[in-house]
Amino acid sequence: MALVLLGMAAAGVLVPFSSGAAVQAEGVRVTLAAKLAHDVMERIAATPAGQIVANYNYTELQGQVRDAGGNVFTDPHYAGFSRQVVCVDVRVPQESNDLPAGFIRASVCVRYHGREVATLHRLISR
DSSP states (O other): OHHHHHHHHHHHHHHHHHHHHHHHHHHHHHHHHHHHHHHHHHHHHHSOHHHHHHHSOEEEOTTOOBOTTSOBOOSGGGTTEEEEEEEEEEOOTTSOTTSOOSEEEEEEEEEETTEEEEEEEEEEEO
8 A cells, every 4th residue: 555655646746857857858840940940040141132143042841951061960850850841922912023032031940850940031222
């Protein structure tokens, strides 16, 4: 009887710790995903507008996410991440169709094991 009570008490103490560890791990994933999205968005913003759409439309598969130097992250924390970058020309309703689009919409979506974790959108003027 004492062993059963001790087991129940131990379970009651351990459950909050395991839940806390899961929440902490999710927080780390969200932070890393936001960093991965932000890093690409900063590179896009620093690129001349005429080169953005041509250079920033790609997908990095899970475990193949690259740093600014083009090297795949080897840290195991990045292994489950994938990233999609899409940049398209957009027009506002006031713009004439006779002129080139005045804006670029840049979108970066970061996933962890296929689940969307962070997405950034930015409107860049030409």
